[in-house]
Amino acid sequence: MTQKQASSYLWKPDRRFIESSTLKRYMDWLFVKKGLYIRDYDDLWDWSVTDLEDFWESIYQFFDIQSHSAYRDVLDRNPDGMIGTEWFTGATVNYAEHAFRFKNKQHPAILFHSERSVASDLRPTAISWTQLEEEVAAVAAYLRSVNVGPGDRVVSVLPNIPEAVVAFLATNAVGAIWSSCSPDFGTSSILDRFQQIEPKVLFAVDGYTYNGKPIEKISAFRELRQHLPTLEKVVWLPYLNPDSRLEWSINWDEVLNTPHTGLEFTPVPFSHPLWVLYSSGTTGKPKAITHSVGGCLIEHLKTLALHQDVKPGERYFWYSTTGWMMWNFSVASLLVGATLVLYDGSAAYPDMNVLWDLADQLKINHFGGGAAYYLAAMRAGLEPAKTHSLNALRSIGSTGSPLPNEGFEWIYQSVKKDVWLISFSGGTDICSGFVGGCPLLPVYPGEIQRRLLGCKLEAFDETGNPVRESLGEMVILAPMPSMPVFFWNDTDNRRYTDSYFGNFGPHVWRHGDFIKITGHNGVIIYGRSDATLNRDGVRIGTAEIYSAVEQLPEIADSLVIGIEKENGGYAMPLFVVLKANQDLDSTLVDQIKKTLRIQCSPRHVPDAVFAVREIPYTISGKKMEMPVKKILSGLDPSLVAAKDTMRNPDALDYFVPFQDKV
Known part of the structure; x- marks a missing residue:
């Protein structure tokens, strides 16, 4: 650009x-x-x-x-x-x-609207500071009742709704550590994140709505729970369906009824994880x-x-x-x-x-x-x-x-x-x-x-x-x-x-x-200046895309590139190496995109998919994303990388024909 x-x-x-x-x-x-x-x-x-x-x-x-x-x-x-x-x-x-230092009765703490309420012609929801304080106090009391305190990890897979704010503030009120994923993440992407921090409590939702379509997540949370062995409690929020339930969980409304004596805050050292x-x-x-x-x-x-x-x-x-x-x-x-x-x-x-x-x-x-x-x-x-x-x-x-x-x-x-x-x-x-x-x-x-x-x-x-x-x-x-x-x-x-x-x-x-x-x-x-993708303002990891795409039986290898265009646009092509006797037809392209949408998120879906003979690698076995990005931006392959650092130096030449196609 x-x-x-x-x-x-x-x-x-x-x-x-x-x-x-x-x-x-x-x-x-x-x-x-x-x-x-x-x-x-x-x-x-x-x-x-x-x-x-x-x-x-x-x-x-x-x-x-x-x-x-x-x-x-x-x-x-x-x-x-x-x-x-x-x-x-x-x-x-x-x-x-x-x-809560500026809580008052003149202004609401939160105003909430959604595409569901827009479609139903409903007014936005206003949450007062009094209501927010009451709900945070109840959720914090629940967390303390299940022995969540400083250093414990509490994770969330909730949409952008007031309950997510309440859960975060309650987690921090008791001195615990918060971590969140959006429900449009695939299960494997969520596990890649949450398994690292070994959470004690999970806030989960039955689904969400996007582009007018309800997307159910109950089965995903059953799988998620199986692979997070440190979880002791799951707080279940019925968002799409008020009657939805998840086994071994406690309902959000039950948590809000936890007895308490007011909102209490646990102080932690300045450098304590938030x-x-x-x-x-x-x-x-x-x-x-x-x-x-x-x-x-x-x-x-x-x-x-x-x-x-x-x-x-x-x-x-x-x-x-x-x-x-x-x-x-x-x-x-x-x-x-x-x-x-x-x-x-x-x-x-x-x-x-x-x-x-x-x-x-x-x-x-x-x-x-x-x-x-x-x-x-x-x-x-x-x-x-x-x-x-x-x-x-x-x-x-x-x-x-x-x-x-x-x-x-x-x-x-x-x-x-x-x-x-x-x-x-x-x-x-x-x-x-x-x-x-x-x-x-x-x-x-x-x-x-x-x-x-x-x-x-x-x-x-x-x-x-x-x-x-x-x-x-x-x-x-x-x-x-x-x-x-x-x-x-x-x-x-x-x-x-x-x-x-x-x-x-x-x-x-x-x-x-x-x-x-x-x-x-x-x-x-x-x-x-590195190979991180940035789609719609959200940074995307190439490794997540490779993990999903290369599970497909037709794909031998892959490389994804993000390119900033001069007009402010953004191109994200995916290059694949096919296994023997495979063709990159429309059925396989659709399968690739569907796999990425389900396992990762809609933002991980490439703009176009192209077949190449080889993916370039360094001698140490790293995919060479930045050199390919430079080639697609118009540079000569001989200028983007030292050939003696490459395992297969001729592979860069395969990307030159795509300079005018992305």
């Missing part, structure tokens, strides 16, 4: 917008409380990454983080590298406790990325309040599933007192206007989604500015993949001309962003406004030197509180090290994106 640097802005905050922002209030607070005179955002960013301890301590104090014991040190660095860094040592906190998220599984089983309670708490407060300007009582929505880190991040809007808006279902059912209808009906202030969603709406010819009022809408967030210039321009021409577009990029790795919005500055086409506070991000060339206004590897040069505390079962931190610190040493986090820091001090992201 290429993007031209823009010379004129699309939006600029007026004085009132700037003066009312939480970021401006924070800068004024720094002057009054710390004696720091900050001229502008770039000065503030420089200070935040230079005086790291003072910056993060100021965030802790500005947001009045409630600790049950005092911290001794803000930052305890590991001299051997970023891994092992500890923050606010001695502090004991609870994430869920902070989610949840386990998962990498995409590119090089094997997905990595179980473990984040800390305190690290995510302070990072989410900073990002949502300062970089997205979310205020108490405002309505915050991000279209997501429970298997994407943006679900966790959107739930964090409760930390700043926002009303969390949830939607369960397809963004294109019954038509592409359904989410804009939601924004209008619920008077959403902050609307978020994947870049692919906005591009699909643009290509469908949608013009929400003509069909919806969107009067309450203050910001539109975009993440998951780069939003190109035409996506920026469509939002300002066809959605709302005076909206603040926040292009946001980070990932599962930190459950937040590295780069994103700044309410003090203009928005330029194709550019993310700024590097976020406390994130010492640079672009490196091949030799490890910083570059400006030219393409480089995105690197982070200082620790951040929400970086993983560890990967589960990675006792020597080998997988953690290999994931981020293999290129430039233990003190430089290499994220795997190609970026350019512009003359505006903004950031343009040009896509992944």
Whole structure:
């Protein structure tokens, strides 16, 4: 993908917008409380990454983080590298406790809508703070009654519904560790994740609805339970059918009737695990990325309040599933007192206007989604500015993949001309962003406004030197509180090290994106510099696709590639090597796609399937995804890999004919 640097802005905050922002209030607070005179955002960013301890301590104090014991040190660095860094040592906190600090009777805690309720012409469901607190207290009491406490793992396979939020908050209230998969994951994909962390309790659902079709999951959960021997309890939620039951489970309504004396919070050390998220599984089983309670708490407060300007009582929505880190991040809007808006279902059912209808009906202030969603709406010819009022809408967030210039321009021409577009990029790795919005500055086409506070991000060339206004590897040069505390079962931190610190040493986090820091001090992201797939804003592991496809008796080998197109599109072709006497006919293509849809998810289904003679391998036996990606992007095969590192060097040539077909 290429993007031209823009010379004129699309939006600029007026004085009132700037003066009312939480970021401006924070800068004024720094002057009054710390004696720091900050001229502008770039000065503030420089200070935040230079005086790291003072910056993060100021965030802790500005947001009045409630600790049950005092911290001794803000930052305890590991001299051997970023891994092992500890923050606010001695502090004991609870994430869920902070989610209830702004409870009130004026605004609901959650607003929920779904394609099922849309189809039935039902009103959205409003859940008050009182109801949310009561339900979380009951579920937390149940978890304590079955001896779930700090360190235990509680897992969920629920849709994007209020019960998932209740289950998470209850899990964290008792000090346990949360982990979630979306029900559209196949059973093998769920097991690849949950088997690693040996959960004690599972929250499960009888099914979900997508594109108007009910999809039953009861048989999948029977299989899931058989392969998770550490499970002691299953909490069953009848979502599709109120009469559905699963053997050996307790019904959700029974859990809600658990006696309790109010919502109690178990404080845990700042670095105690909050949840386990998962990498995409590119090089094997997905990595179980473990984040800390305190690290995510302070990072989410900073990002949502300062970089997205979310205020108490405002309505915050991000279209997501429970298997994407943006679900966790959107739930964090409760930390700043926002009303969390949830939607369960397809963004294109019954038509592409359904989410804009939601924004209008619920008077959403902050609307978020994947870049692919906005591009699909643009290509469908949608013009929400003509069909919806969107009067309450203050910001539109975009993440998951780069939003190109035409996506920026469509939002300002066809959605709302005076909206603040926040292009946001980070990932599962930190459950937040590295780069994103700044309410003090203009928005330029194709550019993310700024590097976020406390994130010492640079672009490196091949030799490890910083570059400006030219393409480089995105690197982070200082620790951040929400970086993983560890990967589960990675006792020597080998997988953690290999994931981020293999290129430039233990003190430089290499994220795997190609970026350019512009003359505006903004950031343009040009896509992944590794082989991870990114379909509709969700990172997908190639290993999961290979595992499913290569089980088919007709397939000998396979290779899948994700290619960012210049127009903002995304192509994901699958190449297969057929066994002897097999043909790649339409029946086999359909079987491949069906297998991936069932065993993995609809996002794993390729755009096209092609047959090739061989898949290229390194001498050590690794599939060469990146060289093939470069060939499909137009490079000469002789330039993409050293032939003496390959087991079958001629195999790269087989992909040249497909340069014009993907």
